[in-house]
Amino acid sequence: KAGVTQTPRYLIKTRGQQVTLSCSPISGHRSVSWYQQTPGQGLQFLFEYFSETQRNKGNFPGRFSGRQFSNSRSEMNVSTLELGDSALYLCASRRTGSSSLGANVLTFGAGSRLTVL
């Protein structure tokens, strides 16, 4: 079956602009999480959505936002871009909103690499 699909894969923006990244989870997966990966900070959790509701949020400024649609697809938006927002943004999905089932692990997409000039 198809994996997690992220678009676009690469994009370049300038400071002050905004960007929207898209994530299509694996069919049947209802939870979508977003992570930011940078050389300096590593992998950091941004937020998680389940059934169109944000369940958990990481320690990022309000410029970072997201949403989830009824078909479980998710978007994240970064407004007023800064140079430090340059990163690989990874989306991951899982079947339910709980990891307690053991087998319910995150499956990651290939990421969207954002460069801010």
Next chain:
Amino acid sequence: AQSVTQLGSHVSVSEGALVLLRCNYSSSVPPYLFWYVQYPNQGLQLLLKYTTGATLVKGINGFEAEFKKSETSFHLTKPSAHMSDAAEYFCAVTSPNFGNEKLTFGTGTRLTIIP
């Protein structure tokens, strides 16, 4: 709060040699532990996971890891390295805490295989 420490940001081993990547965790509740691998310009691929039960877990590509509660460790091993194992490896921890199950990652270990 949970955290993961990966000792050694870079590890080099010869092809055919033992691979050992170290991971220590901190968690106030029983953890779920994971190893992910990342190849250049790709996302993260799950190698193996520990949730409950058997403490020695086997994953894909010949990797395995052992959960040692007394040492708070979850080291990743492979008996014989292959050139295709060259990648970055991440250890991660979470817990079955409903509504707050984000993964906390270590800083990663870049594995280089010497021909």
